[in-house]
Amino acid sequence: MYHFFVHEEQIDAGAAEAAVTGPDVNHIRNVLRMKPGEEILVGNGSGTDYLCRILQIEPDRVTARILSQAPDTELAARIYLLQGIPKGDKMELIIQKAVELGVSQVIPVNTRRTVVKFDAKKEESRVRRWNAIARSAAEQSGRAIVPEVTPVMEWEEALACAAGFDVKIIPYENARGMEATARAVGSVRPGMSVGVLIGPEGGFDEAEADAAREAGFVPVSLGRRILRTETAGLTTLSILMYHLELQA
Numbered sequence: 434m435y436h437f438f439v440h441e442e443q444i445d446a447g448a449a450e451a452a453v454t455g456p457d458v459n460h461i462r463n464v465l466r467m468k469p470g471e472e473i474l475v476g477n478g479s480g481t482d483y484l485c486r487i488l489q490i491e492p493d494r495v496t497a498r499i500l501s502q503a504p505d506t507e508l509a510a511r512i513y514l515l516q517g518i519p520k521g522d523k524m525e526l527i528i529q530k531a532v533e534l535g536v537s538q539v540i541p542v543n544t545r546r547t548v549v550k551f552d553a554k555k556e557e558s559r560v561r562r563w564n565a566i567a568r569s570a571a572e573q574s575g576r577a578i579v580p581e582v583t584p585v586m587e588w589e590e591a592l593a594c595a596a597g598f599d600v601k602i603i604p605y606e607n608a609r610g611m612e613a614t615a616r617a618v619g620s621v622r623p624g625m626s627v628g629v630l631i632g633p634e635g636g637f638d639e640a641e642a643d644a645a646r647e648a649g650f651v652p653v654s655l656g657r658r659i660l661r662t663e664t665a666g667l668t669t670l671s672i673l674m675y676h677l678e679l680q681a
Contacts, residue, residue, distance in 0.1 A: 435465060436474040436482070436572045438579060444477055446499065451475040451485050453495040461487075461495050474503055478571070478579040482506075506575050508535040508677045509623035513598065514666055515591050517544045517633035523663045528563050532570035532580050534670040535677075539567070539582045542591040546635040551585065560584050588641065591630075592648040598628040603645050604665045605652040606636055614653040618676050627673060631666040 443452045453461065453475065461467050469487050475497060476482035485497035514536050516527055528539050541563075543550075551559060563582040571579045586594060595601055602617050621627055630650055637645065646652065655668050 434472060434474055434484075434575075435461075435467070436476070436575055437461075438476055438478045438568065438572060441477045441479070444475065444483065444499075446483075449499040450488075451483060451497045451499055453497070454493060458490075458493055458495055462490055462492075472500070473497060474575065475499075476503075476577055478568075478577075480507070480577050482575075482577050503577075505577060507577050508537075508674060509681060510621055510673075510677055511537040511626045512670065512673055513538045513540060513595070513626065513628045514670065515540045515542050515586075515595060515628060515630045516666055517542050517631055517637075517662060518547045518549050518585065519633050519662045520548050524563065525566055527663050527666060528566050528582055529570045530667050531670055532567050532576065533574040534667065535576075535674050536580050536670060537578070538580055539563070540591060540594065541582070541585045542630075543585055543587050544633055544641060545588070545638050547633045556585055588644075592644065595628040595630070595648065595650070597626070598649075599625040601628045601630070601648070601650040602669060603630040603637075603642070603650040603652050604655050604660075604669055605642060606659055607642075608652040608654040611654055611656070613651060614655070614672075617651045617653050618672055621673060621676060623677070623680060629666060629669050629673075631662060631669075633662055636662075 437453050437457050439453055472486050474482050475485045482503035484500045484503050487497050489496045514531050518541050531539055567582050568579050600621050
């Protein structure tokens with residue numbers, strides 16, 4: 434079912450009516466070619482979606498009747514992906530798939546081995562694009578929220594940001610065995626906040642790994658193979674998603 438995010442004031446739960454405006458109107462009319470009577474999901478991106486039936490399609494507005502509140506699709510814990518910035522367009526793939534897997538927020542991080550550097554203007558444009566990708570992925574995957582992609586954080590800032598997380602995990606190529614992984618994942622409970630720290634290509638240097646451990650991140654293994662940066666975070670998120678869905 435097609436899913437659209439709107440501003441909070443466009444949903445009137447009391448009147449059982451929702452309105453879609455902006456570029457989504459053209460998408461509904463001319464791309465999807467939807468008609469009155471068809472059903473869509475409408476939400477404000479902050480946690481609640483509604484099952485709606487289209488009443489009227491106008492050039493600049495789609496009006497829909499709210500039928501019911503949609504089932505909750507969010508994970509029971511908040512997961513924060515602190516991602517060392519990779520080269521090329523890998524960050525876009527990471528954001529898209531992380532949102533599909535249930536991440537609450539993506540935090541791009543500059544590390545010593547980060548190759549990509551943005552000036553202020555280019556960074557602002559890139560972060561806007563990353564958030565647009567997150568929004569699109571949230572709509573496609575039926576998320577009730579639109580996860581935020583924050584501005585790029587420096588290493589020390591990212592560790593400070595993670596200080597309040599309940600569980601902190603750092604997949605690290607020098608970690609051995611899966612026992613620590615099982616303990617860390619098994620400790621996650623509904624309502625907790627979980628930080629997942631991933632290095633860029635080349636991983637973390639030894640000083641960064643030591644600093645992460647001192648900040649409370651638990652080094653874990655993802656198996657006997659070395660995973661690329663775009664694979665390691667998504668693998669960790671998949672494991673956490675499975676664990677949390679079992680508790681739902």
